[in-house]
Amino acid sequence: MAIDNCPLCGGTELELPYPSTLAKGKKAIAAGSQYHCTSLGLGIHPDIFRCTACSMVFNEAAPECGDVAGQYAQVEDPEYLAQRESRRLTFHRELDAIEAEQRIGDLLDVGCYTGFFLECARERGWNVRGVEPSRWAADYARNELGFDVFNGPVEQYRSDQTFDVITMWDVLEHVPNPVEVLTILRRYVRPDGLLVFATHNLDTAVARLFGRHFPLFMEMHTVHFNNRTLQMLLDKTGFRLDRKHNQKRAVRVGYLISRLRRFGATPERIATAASRLMSVEDRILWTGMVGVETYFARPV
Secondary structure, eight states: OOOOOOTOOOOEEEEEEEEHHHHHHHGGGGTTTSSSOOOSOOOSSSSSEEETTOOOOEOOOOOOOOHHHHHTTTTHHHHHTTTHHHHHHHHHHHHHHHTTSSSSOOEEETTTSSSSSHHHHHHOEEEEEEEOOOHHHHHHHHTTTOOOOOEGGGGGOOOOOOOEEEESSSGGGGSHHHHHHHHHHHHTTEEEEEEEEEEEEETTTHHHHHGGOOOOOOOOOOOOHHHHHHHHHHHHHTEEEEEEEOEEEEEHHHHHGGGGGOOOOOHHHHHHHHHTTTTTTOOEEEEEEEEEEEEEEEEO
């Protein structure tokens, strides 16, 4: 075990509640694709540890992943582009909730990927910027959608500007140093501003039900929060939790079927043929049972 300290409290007494599932599932994932938003590696993960002092759950990337920051920089995920419609529906729903709490103004999206959330926010009058480690995704957001995007990890981001809203959609679980990341972002949130982020919560019913096979235990996810550790993280970094809600996501039926690919080509092919026969491949479904919550926090 290479992990020595809890990334939240620094504790050294660790237990192993979620042993690795890599041996069973690794063949399903193409090399390097475990860092894609469209990764097939649901429930496939290395050993995941829990700090006995604070209950923080975390892991390192699998040894073969090497330079994780370099892996994120090299991500190219064209399959994600086909999900633009459903992603935009989800983002507009979240913007409805943000605008109920905060006036429209300056917004920074951390981990903006191809810029689909920035696109939705700009349409509604927000002045937007992004931060994104993937060169491919940052280039798409800049060149195809026309956004000001810093290409690199948020730890390297520097700006004189502060923001009314900072967002992180499915980003916090990827960072091995969440205290450092939120401490950095605290400097960029205006005194009356808002931090909004979505991440999975191990206290949700679905996470408890699946245990070590929880779908959002993945190689690219290195920290896994519960109610207590999320509150501790916000306290340590100068935020207070205002509210949260279960996130609902729009998903195209064809995309859900494509997830069957991890079980081989035949199940996906049969399901695709059936969906086309019933003319439902492009239908949008709303899902809300994956254990992901959206959090609204204010600086203190």
